[in-house]
Amino acid sequence: MNELVAVIILIVIFIIFNNLNTKIRRLEKEISDLNHKINKAPAQSEVIHQKISAEETIVPQQVQSHQTVPEAIKNGGENEEIPTPAQKDWLTPVFDFLKQNALTIIGIFTLVLGIGYFVKYAIDKNWIGKTARAGIGFCTGAGIIIIGHFLRKNYTAFASIITGGGITVLYFTATIAFREYHLFTQNTAFVTTALITAASIILSYYYKSEVLIIFSLIGGFSAPLMISTGQSNYPFLFIYLTLLNIGMLVVSFLQHWKSVGWAAYIFTTAYLFYWTNESPELLSITFYMISYVIFYLFALHDYIRKGILSTSDILILAFANFSSVLGLLYIFDTLGYEPPIIFPLIFAAVNSILLFREYGRKNSGAAYSVFAGLVTSLITIAVAIQFKTHLITSIWAIETTLLLFIWKKTGHKIFKTFFYILFPLVMIAQIVTWTEYLGATNFNIIFNPPFITSSFTIISIMINLYLLRNKGIDSQEKVNTFFEDLITVISYGVIYISFLLEITYHVSEMPWSAIVSIGLLFSIFYLFVLLLFRKPLSIRGDIQAILIYLFFVLITLNTSVSTLPVITAVLTKKLHLSFYVLHLLQWIPFIYVCSRIIPSSEFHKARISYWILSLALIISVSCELHHSYVLMVSNDIPHSYEASAHFNILYLPIIWTVLASIFIYMGLKKNIQEYNKVGFALIGLMVLKLYGYDVWQMDNISRISAFIALGIILLLSSFAFQRLKNIIRNMVDKKGKSEETTD
Structure with missing residues (x-):
């Protein structure tokens, strides 16, 4: 049924x-009939028009010396821009092809599946045997190819996809006949797939179909996987791939098909990397070098003929150099051969020949920049490998810089796009590099593999940030995008973490309190350096304000929280007193930021900034004096508790009163109301603390001393404020009189 x-x-x-x-x-x-009529009508009207114009012509053609001149030419052509066609995105042809042929692709795919299901159904019903099944597959594939052949004149793209589907059927039939039905040996299966590949390449060239040769290459590179029995015969495999790549090179030269080379490069590199990882051996170096030569010639085809390098050529040059270096260095590193830097130096020498060729031609265009970037990058990789850096991290980091450099010189956004793709991979590789600190022992200071690798990444990052600073090639405008801001933040974060991990590793044997304090102290100085060089680094004003806020938070944490365990460690003789003196270095950047950086920044655009600055100063001064007092008068932990309580009751109100007076004075002098509010709020807090708690904890002598000292300070402060108010009033009066005299 x-x-x-x-x-x-x-x-x-x-x-x-x-x-x-x-x-x-x-x-x-x-x-067709309508087109014929339409084409015929203009021809007749043109003949009639020529007759009329011939009869009405009075002045001979020689006398007509006057010709219509465009207005732009009459004006000397000044201030006129010749419109240039907009450069299309490199993906536009691909999307156009998919939109126009999507139904065809889906249709041929569905047809192949339908044939497959029909054959399976016939097999399940025992209608046909194994040999007949293979015969049906080969006949079906050949039939589809014949149909495509007859359709190629009127429906080129459709015929190419149909023919590609037929080739796919042939590949799958040969694979199933070998793997499932065992109708012939592996050698016969390989020869069959090779013949299918050769025939499809010949058809591609004959039909001049780039789509068809892509199908052919996919089948040709997939054939070894289709007929594989699990036994690795890499020399035979790469001899086959080399012959396939040479055929690709010849066809691409004859037809100038860039996509052919890219498809071959991706498949060949994948095979080489798999072989390198699975079974690294010296023989694979030969195939790396052969593949390098093939794809280098492919990339330089237009350069040799016309002296130009397209975007596609530059990309494959960069990727071929770096993928070859990566694979070859991995082989040498795994097998323990020396010197590994020979390969990047050889490739640098090859590119140097082309660089000197451009230099001799006095040409400093895109080609010169590309070869200069390649030579510099390869030499940098050689230096990095000589210092035993992490291979993948260093190569990828240097490649990101090369991509940005080429984008800067050529203006092609594709290089910047590849930079965006490669940058996260560099960050992942850098994180893997940092894990080498875990469990490591006896690393030298600075001159150790993780930090040397991080150093090359840092250098690469700094160059990247410099190249990203000017967003256009000829434009001076700087447009900040989300991705570039994100990359900038991540880059400074990588620099910070690299130095922090190196410092933490070398102080890891110290008490935990010391490690935390050193980490915070480094963080403070790192932010200080960023703020100090904010103009050369082109840090925006809003980012500067955020950095200053973070700087004050770290200062407050380091002074109030992390220093207490340090004092305990000093009193228990786990740390020397000089460590606490080292901690006092944070006041150098704190004073500089408050006195020099904040006045020239956008930090005080919001009123809350005055409160944050004042709070950081109050907490830092109070805690620092507290810690210093405790260390001076205490010999052990029990005495430190008593000294701390005595300081909080007797000296802390005095300190707050002095600070409050300073804030009120600054507020009056600079006419900043927020400082006045801070000062009076601090006096109110001090009074509440004094009369609500401290006075009940003091003995009589301390109570008398505190009240006398606070009274004198308050009176002197009040007297100073009155004098200041009088001075300001006199200045205003004098200014008013001078203005009246002038009038």
Whole structure:
């Protein structure tokens, strides 16, 4: 019953298709007749017009010396810009092809699946044997190719996809006949797939179809996987791939098909990397070098003929150099051979020949910049490898810089896009590099593999930030994008973490309190350096304000929280007193930031900034004096508790009163109301603390001393404020009188 239904459906589909085909042919004939009539009418009118113009012509052609000149030429052509066609995105042709041929691709894919399901159904019903199944597959593939052959004149793209589908059927049939049915040996299967590949490449060249040769290459590179038995015969495999790549090179030279080279490069590199990882051996070096030469010639085809390098050529030059260096260095490193830097130096020498060629031609264009960038990058990789850096991290970091450099010189956004793709991989590789600190012992200071690798990454990052600073090639405008801001933040974060991990590793045997304090102290100085060089680093004003806020937070944490365990460690003789003196170095950047950086920044655009600055100063001064007092008068932990309580009751109100007076004085002098508010708020807090708690904890002598000292300070402060107010009032009066005199 199911078979009868299937036959009926096929008959109905055939009838519908036949009717549609008849209608389409009728429409094509009508359109052809209309086109013929339309083309004929202008020809007749043109003949009539020529006759009329010939009769009405009075002045001979020699006398007509006057010709119509465009207005722009009359004006000397000044201030006129010749419109240039907009450069299309490199993905536009791909998307256009997919939009126009999506149904065809889906259709041929569905047809292949339908044939496969039909054959499976026939097998399940025992209608055909193994040999007949393979024969049906080969005949079906050949039939589809023949159909594509007859359709190629009028429907080029459609015929190419149809032919590619037929080639796919042939590949899968050969694979199934070998792997599932065991109809022939592996050698026979390989020869069969090789013949299919050769025939498809010849058809591609004959039809001049770039789509078809992509199908051919995919099948050719997939053939070894289709007929694989699990036994690795890499020399035979790469001899086959080399012959396939040479055929690719010849076809791409004859037809100038860039996509062919890219497809071959991706598949060949994947095979080489798999072989390198699975079974690194010296023989693979030969195939790396052969592949390098093939793809280098492919990339330089236009350069040799016309002296130009397209975007595609530059990309494959960069990727071929770096992928070859990566694989070859991995082989040497795994096998323990020396010197590994020979390969990047050889490739640098090859590119140097082309660089000197450009230099001799006095040409400093895109090609010169590309070869200069490649030579510099390869030499840098050689230096990095000589210092035993992490291989992948160093190569990827240097490649990101090369991509940005080429983008800067050529203006092609594709290089910047690849930079965005590669940058996260560099960050992942850098994180893997940092893990080498875990469990490591006896690393030298600075001259150790993780930090040397980080150093090359840092150098690369700094160059990247410099190249990203000017967003346009000829434009002076700087447009900050989300991705570039994110990359900038991540870059400074990588620099920070690299130094922090190096410092932490070398102080890891110290008490935990010392490690935390050193980390905070380094963080403070790192932010200070960023703020100090904010103009050369082109740090925006809003980012500067955020850095200053973070700087004050770290200062407060380091003074109030992390220093207490340090004092305990000093009193228990776990740390020397000089460590606490080292901690006092934070006041150098603190004073500089407050006195020099903040006045020239956008920090005080918000009123809350005055409160944050004041709070950081109050907490830092109070805690620092507290810690110093405790260390001076205490010999052990119990005495430190008593000294701390005595300081909080007796000296802390005095300190707050002095600070409050300073804030009020600054507020009056600079006419900043927020400082006045801070000062009076601090006095109010001090009074509440003094009369609400401290006075009940003091003895009589301390109470008398505190009240006398605070009274004197308050009176002197009040007297100073009155004098300051009088001075300000006199200045205002004098200014008013001078203005009246002038009037």
